[in-house]
Amino acid sequence: MKSLKKTRRIQVILVAVVALALSTALIGYAMRDGINFFRSPSQVVETPPVESEVFRLGGLVEEGSIERGQGEVIRFRVTDGGATVDVVYKGVLPDLFSEGQGMIGTGTYMNGVFEATEILAKHDETYMPKEVVDALKEQGVYQEPE
Amino acid sequence: MSLWEYANPKKFMQTSQVLLPYFAVLAAVCLVIGLVWGFFFTTDDYRQGATVKIIYLHVPAAMMAINAWVMMLITSLVWLVRRHHVSALAAKAAAPIGLVMTLIALITGAVWGQPMWGTWWVWDPRLTSFLILFLFYLGYIALWEAVENPDTAADLTSILCLVGSVFALLSRYAVNFWNQGLHQGASLSLDEETNVHNEYYLPLLFCIAGFVLLFVALVLLRTRTEIRSRRIQAIMARERLG
Numbered sequence: 001m002k003s004l005k006k007t008r009r010i011q012v013i014l015v016a017v018v019a020l021a022l023s024t025a026l027i028g029y030a031m032r033d034g035i036n037f038f039r040s041p042s043q044v045v046e047t048p049p050v051e052s053e054v055f056r057l058g059g060l061v062e063e064g065s066i067e068r069g070q071g072e073v074i075r076f077r078v079t080d081g082g083a084t085v086d087v088v089y090k091g092v093l094p095d096l097f098s099e100g101q102g103m104i105g106t107g108t109y110m111n112g113v114f115e116a117t118e119i120l121a122k123h124d125e126t127y128m129p130k131e132v133v134d135a136l137k138e139q140g141v142y143q144e145p146e
Numbered sequence: 147m148s149l150w151e152y153a154n155p156k157k158f159m160q161t162s163q164v165l166l167p168y169f170a171v172l173a174a175v176c177l178v179i180g181l182v183w184g185f186f187f188t189t190d191d192y193r194q195g196a197t198v199k200i201i202y203l204h205v206p207a208a209m210m211a212i213n214a215w216v217m218m219l220i221t222s223l224v225w226l227v228r229r230h231h232v233s234a235l236a237a238k239a240a241a242p243i244g245l246v247m248t249l250i251a252l253i254t255g256a257v258w259g260q261p262m263w264g265t266w267w268v269w270d271p272r273l274t275s276f277l278i279l280f281l282f283y284l285g286y287i288a289l290w291e292a293v294e295n296p297d298t299a300a301d302l303t304s305i306l307c308l309v310g311s312v313f314a315l316l317s318r319y320a321v322n323f324w325n326q327g328l329h330q331g332a333s334l335s336l337d338e339e340t341n342v343h344n345e346y347y348l349p350l351l352f353c354i355a356g357f358v359l360l361f362v363a364l365v366l367l368r369t370r371t372e373i374r375s376r377r378i379q380a381i382m383a384r385e386r387l388g
Binding site: 006009010013016017020024028032035036037038039040058093094095096097104118119120121122123124125126127128129130131132133 | 189261263268271309
């Protein structure tokens, strides 16, 4: 770089920045499905994956849909507002897993049921002290975050 | 008066000597206030319980990990364009600090993720680009050591820094580009409604200020060390000749 004149150095850097931004954008666009961590219920219902494919499904646990079966088996529905997918899972759930909250499961889609082998809870960006939530609930103005 | 005056090593040494103690003391004050307030005088979160307190280390460390790289990018570009040695040395000095900040953010994030998400690590876009940023820091430091000629080393690391900025910016904005990831969006917001509750926000602001000041103090200190080691090398080279 030293051998170049100052204005030429600036030009080279500008070209490099543009090329870098462009290539990043193209790679990001081309690989967006691979980079996205999970699929939404709508995507799964629209284009159902083959039975052998292991993928991640993410969405909100539908209110009132959790059914605890025998042993550790648990059934619930996952929704994204557009479509709903039945999920069955056997195992221990993370602490934050509850109705109306986000979750991401790994597993396969068979006969319209997502059989999960692993469940993660998705935390949203709301942070509130317990006391404040209790007070809001008492006044009846508390709304469950999305 | 011009900003470029401080690119003169002598002027830089004089000014940084005066400023350094102020930054160091302010950093200590902010960190002590922020961390003690955050750890001992805030209540538990309604869903996370006491685990919420990791925010006081994780968020400022992650911010500084990215900001340190942006600072290195700016000083590297100044070096490439204007050839000020102090600028290149400031970038070199900042890298290990940024590396440690990245490591803190990765570790605290894993410790938070285990009880909250149910996993230490996932290949989520944001987490992955942050790990790549960590590797870029390692590569950047290694490249400085690997090249004998200091000017060539500064040139090459500057270009590495330019490329690494992709991942520094991605780890900040990945949640906006690929919204189907595990990591939540930013909790801090200028919009009062969506911002994290004041209970956590105020101590967090002190922690962020503390991390910024600590970073500035450490960069000044390490840049001074780098300048001195350059001077020693110059003296030794002269003696060998004479």
